[in-house]
Amino acid sequence: MRLSAVKGTYDVLPDDQPRWRALLRSTAEVLGRAGVDEITTPVFEHLEVFEKSVGESADLVVQKEMYTFEDRGGRWLTLRPEFTAGVLRAYIEHGMYTWPAPVKLWSAGPAFRAENVQRGRFRQFHQVNCELIGGRSALLDAEAIALLVDTLRAAGLAGVHVKVGSVGDVDDRERYNAYLRQALAPVADELSEVSRERLRLNPLRVLDSKDARDQALLARLQRPLDLLGPEARAHFDDVVAALRRWDVPFEIDPAIVRGLDYYRFTAFEVHHAGIGAQSALGGGGRYDGLVANLGGPDVPGIGWAFGIERVLDALHGEAVALPGRQRPLAYLVPLDQEAVGEVAALARALRAEHRVEHGYVARNPGKGLRDADRAGAKVAVLRGARERADEHVVVKDLRSGAQQRLALRALAEHLRSVERSEPNPDEAPRHGPESAR
RNA sequence: GUGGAUGUAGCUCAGUCGGUUAGAGCACCGGAUUGUGGUUCCGGGGGUCGAGGGUUCAAAUCCCUUCAUCCACCCCA
Numbered sequence: 213m214r215l216s217a218v219k220g221t222y223d224v225l226p227d228d229q230p231r232w233r234a235l236l237r238s239t240a241e242v243l244g245r246a247g248v249d250e251i252t253t254p255v256f257e258h259l260e261v262f263e264k265s266v267g268e269s270a271d272l273v274v275q276k277e278m279y280t281f282e283d284r285g286g287r288w289l290t291l292r293p294e295f296t297a298g299v300l301r302a303y304i305e306h307g308m309y310t311w312p313a314p315v316k317l318w319s320a321g322p323a324f325r326a327e328n329v330q331r332g333r334f335r336q337f338h339q340v341n342c343e344l345i346g347g348r349s350a351l352l353d354a355e356a357i358a359l360l361v362d363t364l365r366a367a368g369l370a371g372v373h374v375k376v377g378s379v380g381d382v383d384d385r386e387r388y389n390a391y392l393r394q395a396l397a398p399v400a401d402e403l404s405e406v407s408r409e410r411l412r413l414n415p416l417r418v419l420d421s422k423d424a425r426d427q428a429l430l431a432r433l434q435r436p437l438d439l440l441g442p443e444a445r446a447h448f449d450d451v452v453a454a455l456r457r458w459d460v461p462f463e464i465d466p467a468i469v470r471g472l473d474y475y476r477f478t479a480f481e482v483h484h485a486g487i488g489a490q491s492a493l494g495g496g497g498r499y500d501g502l503v504a505n506l507g508g509p510d511v512p513g514i515g516w517a518f519g520i521e522r523v524l525d526a527l528h529g530e531a532v533a534l535p536g537r538q539r540p541l542a543y544l545v546p547l548d549q550e551a552v553g554e555v556a557a558l559a560r561a562l563r564a565e566h567r568v569e570h571g572y573v574a575r576n577p578g579k580g581l582r583d584a585d586r587a588g589a590k591v592a593v594l595r596g597a598r599e600r601a602d603e604h605v606v607v608k609d610l611r612s613g614a615q616q617r618l619a620l621r622a623l624a625e626h627l628r629s630v631e632r633s634e635p636n637p638d639e640a641p642r643h644g645p646e647s648a649r
Numbered sequence: 650g651u652g653g654a655u656g657u658a659g660c661u662c663a664g665u666c667g668g669u670u671a672g673a674g675c676a677c678c679g680g681a682u683u684g685u686g687g688u689u690c691c692g693g694g695g696g697u698c699g700a701g702g703g704u705u706c707a708a709a710u711c712c713c714u715u716c717a718u719c720c721a722c723c724c725c726a
Contacts, residue, residue: 294726472726581686
């Protein structure tokens with residue numbers, strides 16, 4: 213049987229690479245200006261890193277969807293299903309709690325979950341992750357949300373919908389769960405099967421129901437936001453005030469819910485309408501207590517992640533112009549055997565400044581120009597016996613068809629002027645978050 | 650784990666009352682054009698019709714099984 217990529221994995225082909233690079237470049241720019249430094253952590257960690265991060269309530273599902281294996285040394289290792297746990301492990305391991313707070317870190321790379329695939333959901337997927345660690349201020353919550361929005365905008369996305377809510381503290385959550393059980397008990401028979409099951413296992417998640425009748429029943433109920441304690445309420449109000457002051461567009465979602473229970477206070481999601489059922493581009497929240505769970509000091513933090521595949525999907529849907537594969541400025545055609553070596557040496561010199569390709573076997577001009585055309589070059593440079601006689605090359609502009617004989621030593625300057633007159637789109641400066649607004 | 654749709658050339662697809670050597674467009678190679686490309690014209694290579702089994706004189710087509718892909722459910726760090 214023919215070999216194929218593993219289910220849920222895929223290849224990023226050359227034509228797609230510039231889109232990835234552009235997204236990561238603008239991300240690094242926006243986050244860097246905000247004082248967020250990049251950190252790269254391993255793609256696998258000790259199983260315990262993820263076990264401890266999800267805590268006791270480690271949903272069986274969550275465990276089941278981790279790629280865990282035993283290595284030859286008998287260590288139980290897990291391919292990261294998310295970034296936060298690994299980044300916090302590094303934060304603790306390197307004593308970053310002694311650095312001036314807050315410590316701001318971002319990362320990008322693959323993550324792995326053994327899920328069933330559908331649009332926007334893969335088994336190896338890629339995320340950009342950002343953590344602001346070591347501060348309780350609501351300004352950090354607002355900054356995190358603003359950075360997520362700014363990053364997506366800098367990537368060129370317009371149609372992002374930001375939902376902000378709060379899951380409160382531990383007491384708030386317990387209180388709301390109790391309220392839900394009590395409020396829904398009388399109408400349990402009218403709930404969908406899925407929601408009845410959720411009510412039993414994890415009442416909060418009933419709020420996520422996609423069933424219209426469920427939502428009708430829920431409409432009369434109080435939302436988590438309505439039952440927040442005074443501390444969480446004040447924190448949330450501060451976050452909202454900061455976002456409004458900064459003109460960050462968002463809507464309050466009083467029913468926002470997180471699957472894992474390490475989240476405290478602020479929770480947020482960013483959605484996009486054009487990417488199918490998995491409409492979340494990303495999301496995040498505050499996780500006071502997580503660092504302590506992982507064996508570090510009791511340091512609070514807030515973080516988010518977005519899915520690179522989903523953002524690229526959304527960009528495609530918005531028909532945002534994205535760079536394609538880079539094309540050579542010049543393609544050098546050897547017209548005889550001796551010229552093969554000559555153009556190779558010439559290309560090597562010209563590559564100090566430009567993308568230059570060349571043929572590896574002697575071609576007649578017809579074939580050679582076709583090669584140059586297919587390579588997508590702006591100009592073709594021909595070299596054969598006639599040119600060798602007086603140290604010239606023939607330079608042909610493949611767009612206009614204009615052709616000239618040029619002294620070999622004048623070629624570099626000529627190519628420079630071609631490049632100046634029509635810069636490669638991939639090298640053109642991209643707009644920043646300001647111009648995207 | 651569940652449901653639906655789809656699997657035919659490198660890519661996008663046509664081809665079902667079962668009936669010659671299975672087609673198109675794009676891509677690729679060659680020629681028209683042995684020192685001038687991209688347009689055009691002519692020609693060519695390329696197929697276990699996802700796989701296995703069955704029915705039939707005859708299967709891409711009908712039946713069974715299986716695998717894969719996509720979308721959705723479930724779940725969602």
